[in-house]
Amino acid sequence: MRVGFDTSALKDTKWYELAVRFVFGGAITAITGMLASRYGPVFGGLFLAFPALFPASATLLEKHEREKKRKAGISSTTRGREAAALDARGAAIGSIGLVGFALIAWKVLPMSSGAIALFAALVGWTTISVLIWRLRRHRLFLRKGHAGTASHAPVSSKGD
Amino acid sequence: MQTLFRFIIGGLVVSLFAAFADALKPKSFAGLFAAAPSVAIGTLGLTILSEGKLFAATEARSMIFGALALFFYSMAAIRLMVRYKLNAAPAAFSAIAVWMICAMGVWYALLR
Numbered sequence: 024m025r026v027g028f029d030t031s032a033l034k035d036t037k038w039y040e041l042a043v044r045f046v047f048g049g050a051i052t053a054i055t056g057m058l059a060s061r062y063g064p065v066f067g068g069l070f071l072a073f074p075a076l077f078p079a080s081a082t083l084l085e086k087h088e089r090e091k092k093r094k095a096g097i098s099s100t101t102r103g104r105e106a107a108a109l110d111a112r113g114a115a116i117g118s119i120g121l122v123g124f125a126l127i128a129w130k131v132l133p134m135s136s137g138a139i140a141l142f143a144a145l146v147g148w149t150t151i152s153v154l155i156w157r158l159r160r161h162r163l164f165l166r167k168g169h170a171g172t173a174s175h176a177p178v179s180s181k182g183d
Numbered sequence: 184m185q186t187l188f189r190f191i192i193g194g195l196v197v198s199l200f201a202a203f204a205d206a207l208k209p210k211s212f213a214g215l216f217a218a219a220p221s222v223a224i225g226t227l228g229l230t231i232l233s234e235g236k237l238f239a240a241t242e243a244r245s246m247i248f249g250a251l252a253l254f255f256y257s258m259a260a261i262r263l264m265v266r267y268k269l270n271a272a273p274a275a276f277s278a279i280a281v282w283m284i285c286a287m288g289v290w291y292a293l294l295r
Contacts (some may be wrong), residue, residue, distance in 0.1 A: 028206045036205055043250045044201045044239070052193020052225045053186045059230065064238050065294050068245025071223040072253045076197055077260070078275035080204070080217050082211035085271035087232040100210035106210060107271035113214015116255035121250035124220045128227060137231035141224055144243075152215045160211075 049074035120152030252285035
């Protein structure tokens with residue numbers, strides 16, 4: 024399946040779901056700033072990769088999948104959990120990209136403008152994450168079906 | 184005041200990444216954005232403005248270990264959901280203990 028946009032998915036997002044993400048993201052950014060001010064950048068920097076977004080996004084994803092199944096008259100909760108596990112597998116790949124982001128930011132920041140360094144780091148994160156995701160889809164990286172692929176699993180990385 | 188500003192900027196950047204991920208297909212690809220550098224971009228951007236580039240670079244160096252901890256966090260969350268059949272919320276929140284142990288362990292052993 025090709026990567027693409029489906030803007031209709033945004034219509035399913037409710038205002039309180041956006042609010043939860045806003046509060047989670049805002050809170051961890053504010054807390055990271057306070058930790059860096061109080062305990063220094065070495066300690067505060069660890070929290071730049073705190074799992075701020077995943078708990079909210081996985082919970083909402085599971086809820087959406089469960090609601091879809093319930094509307095279809097199916098009461099099983101397996102699908103939602105498997106979709107969330109698939110999201111976690113994406114997060115595992117994205118976290119490797121995040122190592123690249125941090126490495127680039129660390130090395131480039133002292134020698135160029137902040138905007139250029141952050142842009143280069145973002146390009147690095149995107150490149151590494153997408154590359155690993157594509158390699159995994161071609162079964163060259165990571166064990167196939169590590170997450171969300173129980174024998175009965177309807178959610179797969181090929182078919183979603 | 185600066186904390187409130189960080190809260191608003193961080194919330195906006197994270198919401199933007201989340202909305203982008205919602206619209207992406209397939210789901211396995213959208214999952215990458217659960218580990219997007221949204222908090223890092225917001226925080227580092229504001230840190231560069233307030234504390235300077237070298238302070239931000241030091242934060243970025245520590246972030247390398249935070250990101251490795253995030254990898255182990257994600258693997259723990261997968262295991263809790265797939266093997267132990269936990270729902271997303273309890274799995275995602277209890278796996279934060281794995282992130283804390285990894286990140287604090289590295290800080291105590293190497294960075295302190």
